[in-house]
Amino acid sequence: MKKIAFIALSGVRAHNAELSKLGLTLPGFVDRNRIIASLPSLGLLTLAGLTPDQFEISCHEIADLKMLPSLPVDFDLVAIGTFTAQFYEACDVADYYRAKNIPVVMGGITVTSLREQAKEHCTSVVIGEGELLWPELLADFERGYLKPFYVTSREFDLADAPMPRFDLLDPDKYNRLTVQTSRGCPHQCEFCASSILLTPRYKVKPVEKVIAEIRAIKNIWARPFIEFADDNSFVHREHYKKLLRELAVENVRWFTEADIRVAEDDELLALIRDSGCQQILIGLESPRRTSLYGVEMKSNWKLRQQDYYQSAIEKIQSYGITVNGCFILGLDGDTRDVFADVLDFVRDSALYEVQVTFMTAFPGTPLYARLKKEGRILHDRAWELCTLFDINFQPKNMSVAELQAGFLGLVKELYSAEETRSRRAGFKRRLKVSPHFGRNARRGESSLAV
Numbered sequence: 001m002k003k004i005a006f007i008a009l010s011g012v013r014a015h016n017a018e019l020s021k022l023g024l025t026l027p028g029f030v031d032r033n034r035i036i037a038s039l040p041s042l043g044l045l046t047l048a049g050l051t052p053d054q055f056e057i058s059c060h061e062i063a064d065l066k067m068l069p070s071l072p073v074d075f076d077l078v079a080i081g082t083f084t085a086q087f088y089e090a091c092d093v094a095d096y097y098r099a100k101n102i103p104v105v106m107g108g109i110t111v112t113s114l115r116e117q118a119k120e121h122c123t124s125v126v127i128g129e130g131e132l133l134w135p136e137l138l139a140d141f142e143r144g145y146l147k148p149f150y151v152t153s154r155e156f157d158l159a160d161a162p163m164p165r166f167d168l169l170d171p172d173k174y175n176r177l178t179v180q181t182s183r184g185c186p187h188q189c190e191f192c193a194s195s196i197l198l199t200p201r202y203k204v205k206p207v208e209k210v211i212a213e214i215r216a217i218k219n220i221w222a223r224p225f226i227e228f229a230d231d232n233s234f235v236h237r238e239h240y241k242k243l244l245r246e247l248a249v250e251n252v253r254w255f256t257e258a259d260i261r262v263a264e265d266d267e268l269l270a271l272i273r274d275s276g277c278q279q280i281l282i283g284l285e286s287p288r289r290t291s292l293y294g295v296e297m298k299s300n301w302k303l304r305q306q307d308y309y310q311s312a313i314e315k316i317q318s319y320g321i322t323v324n325g326c327f328i329l330g331l332d333g334d335t336r337d338v339f340a341d342v343l344d345f346v347r348d349s350a351l352y353e354v355q356v357t358f359m360t361a362f363p364g365t366p367l368y369a370r371l372k373k374e375g376r377i378l379h380d381r382a383w384e385l386c387t388l389f390d391i392n393f394q395p396k397n398m399s400v401a402e403l404q405a406g407f408l409g410l411v412k413e414l415y416s417a418e419e420t421r422s423r424r425a426g427f428k429r430r431l432k433v434s435p436h437f438g439r440n441a442r443r444g445e446s447s448l449a450v
Contacts, residue, residue, distance in 0.1 A: 078097045129198060223252065260312045263315040273437070318437065322352035362386050
């Protein structure tokens with residue numbers, strides 16, 4: 001029986017020494033980064049679910065290349081997935097196994113963007129949605145000939161999504177596991193790779209498949225914390241209302257990402273509340289209209305929503321659903337006063353949680369292409385800086401040093417014990433009098449009623 005190893009690179013870490021030092025006392029700003037780094041690779045688990053029983057498969061994670069010599073080498077094929085910041089480490093892993101005459105396959109969003117560079121280190125590169133190409137690659141592997149590139153012009157239908165091999169995981173290693181309920185995003189932001197590179201349209205996974213995946217996770221973790229691995233949940237509201245009604249009886253806690261429009265629908269918010277949602281992450285990007293201009297490639301949708309940001313946050317949180325508001329520093333419209341503007345907005349909006357990152361030019365994105373054309377990429381092909389907490393471009397209206405200093409000052413304020421306590425206390429205080437939560441909600445509505 002031929003053996004296939006699925007290897008994921010994990011352990012993303014910032015190279016910014018000052019931020020890393022701050023993380024020892026102000027961990028809030030890196031919490032999300034650590035969570036992402038500790039998530040299992042859903043892409044590799046999905047390919048494992050597509051792999052026929054005639055192969056013996058195993059999953060491995062590498063947080064540090066020092067682990068590499070301790071991994072087994074009795075494989076017939078190795079498949080590698082990675083975040084952008086660890087691309088070069090993934091290439092080192094590929095070189096390690098190829099040196100032992102083991103064919104290596106690389107794929108995913110980053111590799112799709114860096115296909116030629118990746119090919120220098122592996123046998124085959126899978127470009128785009130891997131579900132369409134993995135069966136073909138395995139057939140070629142059994143015939144003893146792997147193509148250098150696997151690519152298709154077809155689009156994958158999530159109705160055909162396989163069951164990821166969650167049974168290969170040790171749930172004690174993670175604080176959450178991922179389930180994908182949709183793919184793509186209608187907004188097409190200039191800085192976002194996934195919704196642009198993987199699929200030209202927004203698509204959803206059938207409700208019954210999502211519930212089946214959640215039940216598969218519950219087989220290894222009785223009451224799990226689920227992260228929906230979506231770029232933007234709830235775009236198709238009626239579909240999600242059906243999903244949420246089913247989810248409400250599964251007794252799981254969950255987290256997802258969405259846009260500010262979720263605040264428009266009270267029925268949807270009530271269903272989100274009653275189905276176990278702990279938090280929604282929303283990419284607000286900036287409190288400044290000038291900074292939001294041009295964020296999306298086809299429209300200024302977020303700019304047009306900016307006047308409603310605060311009322312939308314208040315509405316969502318009134319249902320007991322915490323909002324993690326995300327802000328990007330270094331946008332072209334940002335000046336040196338943007339840091340004070342973000343701090344004031346966070347305080348005024350009563351956000352429960354906040355995430356701040358640097359604008360990051362990821363490979364394959366329109367943002368990277370534009371900044372490279374403008375001569376604003378600081379170090380070409382320095383993919384290790386794509387951590388969201390390192391600067392890899394020249395800001396338009398301030399120096400790199402000013403962006404760095406302003407960011408450091410902001411995170412010291414945002415994640416201080418006093419500010420954090422104030423945000424938590426404000427959320428709890430408002431929740432006590434909210435008509436949408438607790439006893440008040442139960443008197444006035446039944447969110448599961450259709």
